[in-house]
Each structure stands twice: as structure tokens, then as C-alpha cells.
Amino acid sequence: MIAILKEFIDKSPNRLISYADFIEYALYHPQQGYYMKDELKIGRSGDFITTSNISSIFGKIIAKWYASHYQKLHLPARFCEIGGGNGRFAKAFIEAWRQYANEPIEYIIIDSSPFHQKLQRECLQEFREEVSQLKNVEELDHFEGLVFSNELFDALPVHVIKNEDGILFEVMITNKEDKLVEVLTPLENSNILAYIQRHSLKLKNGYRIEIPLVMGEMVQRLSQAVTTGLVMTVDYGYTDEEWQQPERRDGSLRGYYQHQMYSDVLQNPGLMDITSHVPWSLFIREGEESGFEIINKYRQDEFLLKLGILDELAESFDPNPFSEKSKHNRAIKSLILPGGISSSFQILFQGKGLKFAESELF
Numbered sequence: 493m494i495a496i497l498k499e500f501i502d503k504s505p506n507r508l509i510s511y512a513d514f515i516e517y518a519l520y521h522p523q524q525g526y527y528m529k530d531e532l533k534i535g536r537s538g539d540f541i542t543t544s545n546i547s548s549i550f551g552k553i554i555a556k557w558y559a560s561h562y563q564k565l566h567l568p569a570r571f572c573e574i575g576g577g578n579g580r581f582a583k584a585f586i587e588a589w590r591q592y593a594n595e596p597i598e599y600i601i602i603d604s605s606p607f608h609q610k611l612q613r614e615c616l617q618e619f620r621e622e623v624s625q626l627k628n629v630e631e632l633d634h635f636e637g638l639v640f641s642n643e644l645f646d647a648l649p650v651h652v653i654k655n656e657d658g659i660l661f662e663v664m665i666t667n668k669e670d671k672l673v674e675v676l677t678p679l680e681n682s683n684i685l686a687y688i689q690r691h692s693l694k695l696k697n698g699y700r701i702e703i704p705l706v707m708g709e710m711v712q713r714l715s716q717a718v719t720t721g722l723v724m725t726v727d728y729g730y731t732d733e734e735w736q737q738p739e740r741r742d743g744s745l746r747g748y749y750q751h752q753m754y755s756d757v758l759q760n761p762g763l764m765d766i767t768s769h770v771p772w773s774l775f776i777r778e779g780e781e782s783g784f785e786i787i788n789k790y791r792q793d794e795f796l797l798k799l800g801i802l803d804e805l806a807e808s809f810d811p812n813p814f815s816e817k818s819k820h821n822r823a824i825k826s827l828i829l830p831g832g833i834s835s836s837f838q839i840l841f842q843g844k845g846l847k848f849a850e851s852e853l854f
Contacts, residue, residue: 511652518764519766526762527647553801554585555585564848570600573600574714636719638723639723643767648710652701653679654699655695655700656698660678660679663700719844723843726792728770745768793829
């Protein structure tokens, strides 16, 4: 990947590339991109853990909730997961759906990674009749139902800008002495400038921030694909006010390699996951401009409690800490205890072509 990036830089104007270009190559290059290679990324053997892979309980409780509410929300038994990973969430969801619903589910997975598509087919082999796979959102057309994503938008390419003495610069990347380094250049990208003006972004002196142009494009494509539906986005992020806090002055771009966090994402390209926090306020505005209506945003642990996750705790105590019942109970506790993974995640609901009160979600 280093050699590919250096060649890309050498052929670029002024031998500079944006962070968005770098992330696109590092994560999504067809052969050497992190998400495209035939290597495990999720779980103990990978670089990070997601809620879906802590336990099957997350997929199960979402399925149980949708099975009891889809008719009330006037939606069909149709579910689209964007970024299906290894397929564990889909497996847990469909198993629970069969338990709680009478109507069969139509389950669509959108994932551009050939490796992940293979893992999904292996994991979901017994559910071949319910599951179909697509490579991108553009293949989704006239969709009606629930669209779900978990840690999708934090992994999209972003540009990085910085306010230096009242002047906005774009943080670019070049190759210097055989090493990838940052270079500040006056901000001239018309799309970024338009984005800043459209959202009235104000950046304090010395602060840097990610500009998620691809996020906006993804939201627009999703709106074009959805005719009538509920969009459930699970991710971590900040509001406009939280972006302005001193601890956020360096932005949120981070890398994860073998369960260790790195602030320098230029090292180990192609071997390391790269993420940035979702700017929720901007995300909601992009959705509204694209035709989605905001329903509400919840902290993940609070949402799971609303769904009755405590009812899923095994009734009897098992002294064996390695039993399935004990593992199941520990997983539930890890999702709702203060300081656990769920306290860092939010769940945003948006709708299109729907009319119902927020209370009808529960």
C-alpha cells in the first residue's frame, strides 16, 4: 500500500493528496485497501469490536422490536443493512425474526468488500432464501422498509481543514524522505468552501476539523433509493457544540490496529482501520435537505433499555462463567452498564414518507 500511495502522490498536482484521497486508498483500494483484503478486522483476532459482535443479543433485540412494530409503522417485512461485516448481525436478526414474526423477512445486505460478502454467504448459508447481497447503495431502488447501519459513516473518507491564525487551510499529504507527512495548503477546494458556507461552520483558531463530503453524498444516494422507510443509523459522533470543546481541537481522526488507538493515521496504511466521529448536527441537516425527516436520536444504552433488553437476561444464575447463559448475561450488562460500549454510541432515526408519533417506536 505504501508503494501505491507514493505513486499516487507522485502523479498528483504538486505531489499533494487530500486526507479524503488517502483514506479512500487506505480503506477501499480494490486490492490493498483495509476493508477489501481477505483478513479479519472485527473481533479479538481483528483490530476493533462492534456492538454486533459482542453478542447476538443486539441483532436479536432489533429484530424482536421491528417484528412487533413494522405493521404499526406501515412498513413491509423488509430490512436493508449497509455494511454487513461478517454477517453476525444478520444471522442473529433473521433467527430472531423467525421466532417473533409470522411473515418472512426480505433481508438485503449492501457491502462493497468481496471478503465480507464471502463471510456473509458462509454465515448466512441457511438463510439463502431471505438474503440478497448488493455491492453499493446505487443498486438499491424504490426501497420500502427499514435501513440499518452500524459504524458505517465513521469509516467514510473525510477532508481535514485547520484554522491557522484566522486563515483556513486544508491539511494535505505528501511523501517526504520516504515518509508520509502533512502539509498545510490554503483552502481552495470549492466543494469544501461551499460546505462550510452552507452549514455556517465556525472553526476556532488552532482547531482542525473533518469535512465529510462523502457522508453528504451517501445520505443523498440513500434518500434517492428509499421511497418509504425508516433509517436507523448507529454510530458515535458529536453535536456542533461538542465540536467546539478544547479537547476536540485536533479533530477526531483516529486509527485502530490490533485493538490499539493511534492518532497518527498515516502509519500502516492498508493495515489499520481509520475512523472519524460523525458530526450529528450536520448529518441531520444533510438528511433533511435530502428528504428525510428527523425522528429522534438516542444514546444506545438508553434505547436498548427502552426496547426491554433487561427482559432478555437469563432468569436463573449459572455459576459456570463459561456457560452460554453466563456469556449471554455478561453481554447484556456490557451493553447497558455505565461506561460500557453503548454509552459512546448514538442511534439516530430518520423517516421518509412516514407519519407516526415518536412514541409509536416503542
